[in-house]
Amino acid sequence: MQRIIEEALMVAKKFGVSYADVRVIDRTEEEISTKNGSVDGIKSSSSKGFGIRVIADGAWGFSSSFVLTDEEISRVAEEAVDIAKASAKTKIEDVTLSKIEIYQDRVEEQVKIDPFSVPITKKISILLDADKLMNLQGIILRRGGMYFSKEWKTFASSEGAYLELERVISNAGISAIATDGKDVQTRSYPSSFGGDYQRKGFEFIEEVKLLENAWRIANEAIQLLSAKPCPSGKMDIILESSQLALQIHESCGHPTELDRVLGEEASFAGTSFLTPDKLGKFKYGSDIVNIVADATAPFAIGGFAYDDEGIKAKKIYLVKNGEFVGYLNSRETSKKLRLEPMGAMRAESWNRAPIIRMTSINLEPGDKAFEELVSGIDNGVLMATNKSWSIDQKRLNFQFGTEIGWEIRNGKLQDMVKNPTYSGITYEFWRNCDGIGNKDYYHIWGLPNCGKGEPMQVMQVSHGASYGRFRNVQVGVLR
Ligand SMILES: [Zn+2]
Structure with a gap:
């Protein structure tokens, strides 16, 4: 990380920027969804790359890449400067920045259970257990999902900032759709559009209490059909x-x-x-x-x-x-x-x-x-x-x-x-x-x-x- 950052800031400075910052991000994600009693999708992905933001001739420039070689770092830094200088030709006024306090720090997330250490089979079985509890007469679609992500980000600036930051996210949610042939009603838990998300580890999944609420929301979806x-x-x-x-x-x-x-x-x-x-x-x-x-x-x-x-x-x-x-x-x-x-x-x-x-x-x-x-x-x-x-x-x-x-x-x-x-x-x-x-x-x-x-x-x-x-x-x- 340090090598990428030093190289990027050095190249940017060489081309005469008044400000530069670099972010290097390494992120891993996992997504699981279930539908009507079976697994609907599993997605694992990871992404690593860097972005350079500069001010040159009073204008912003930005460029990025996922190739972490010395040549590519210099090329991207130079490109960010070129973009800034091109933008400067149409600027109305110079970009100026408020003064801020400069930090060097490393912050780890306070996670109890690393979500990526939990077997995927355990995650699926929680969702399928919730699915079973929602399987009531009149429910035509039952969905469940979990999402986890973990990243390390390094931020450094030409003003001397150097920050290493961890971020871990966990998510879970379920929903049930009921119909009587005339009306369609949905209930979701703990909230709609995918459920709730927190900066926590797998311990969050237990706190969400999917199983304690699955039957209730399915039942409410059915009751809504005949509600006034x-x-x-x-x-x-x-x-x-x-x-x-x-x-x-x-x-x-x-x-x-x-x-x-x-x-x-x-x-x-x-x-x-x-x-x-x-x-x-x-x-x-x-x-x-x-x-x-x-x-x-x-x-x-x-x-x-x-x-x-x-x-x-x-x-x-x-x-x-x-x-x-x-x-x-x-x-x-x-x-x-x-x-x-x-x-x-x-x-x-x-x-x-x-x-x-x-x-x-x-x-x-x-x-x-x-x-x-x-x-x-x-x-x-x-x-x-x-x-x-x-x-x-x-x-x-x-x-x-x-x-x-x-x-x-x-x-x-x-x-x-x-x-x-x-x-x-x-x-x-x-x-x-x-x-x-x-x-x-x-x-x-x-x-x-x-x-x-x-x-x-x-x-x-x-x-x-x-x-x-x-x-x-x-x-x-x-x-
Ligand atoms: Zn918005």
Whole structure:
């Protein structure tokens, strides 16, 4: 590693760069899926390569390769410089970076059981056991999956940073689809679209408790077929934490990305309603809404020890006591707005340049027991587990659907309802948040597939949430 890095930085400096950094990544992945009682797929892969990012003539250049020979390292470093110099011809202004503290460090993940030391047969048998428990009359599709990854990343910069960072991810999830010939209903566990992800070893698989929940979700999918439709109209809602996690992702995580705000993602990912004139002056939510970007959150897949610019993981407020107070930024964008760089630059792999990404964007827990939240509602719905989402380019108008809901009448949970949906405008919705569950219900959900950038980069982010109660929300179809 050291040889590759020294060579790359030396070549870059020789060609007159004002800044250079190198990332070398060695990653191993394993994916297992089961379907209706048998193994559906097993995928093992590994990837190793390096990427060089430079500033020359006041512009960025990036290049990468998986060939780790001296000649290729010099060629790639030179190519990154050439790209920077070519880009410089069309620059509007010079790239300048915020000053940061420089670290040399080595950080290992706190893993109890290396997931790659566990035989694949054991992983398959857990999934097939869960599958069996979901095999009820009326269930037509049963799925299960696990994913594991392990990587070592070395980051070094021309400013003297040298970081060796380990990252281990484990994932598991199951789902059941029921039909009665007229309707189709899905239930997933522990959350939809593949389940939950954490920066842990195989011990996470036991914590997820697939077997303890498999029968329940299959049974719920069947019950949903004959459940009544979710009511429509303005009413109060409670969101369960995995749905609230996605609400945070779409309506707070994305609009606080400073590259979006500055228009750099306008052609693909979109822009943001949280423009710089609103920073510190805009009521984003009610006084109890506190949303942090916390890369230090333990085991969260949005977390890390250092970001891809070598900034040590930080926790900052995006929304404090309801006020919009912070952005996710980079050294370059923080400098433009004279903000503290907070460490949110992340690249999907060695072959991509880092861009501003969410870290762990968490809604801090409140003080309410679940029963208190329910008892404060005369007419409303509890909604759980995301099914669909849609939000506009500025992140203002949204609509979400969940797998399951329960009516709330006179302070009590009532019948199960199918196809719950709700819609709103981001700041009106968060301003109507009047109750947040306490830390007993708080969980940080791993979301492995946030897409952004051109070329597209898929990023692992996470969101901590408890229950949230929102007043006067449009539920169901607008009439
Ligand atoms: Zn996203």
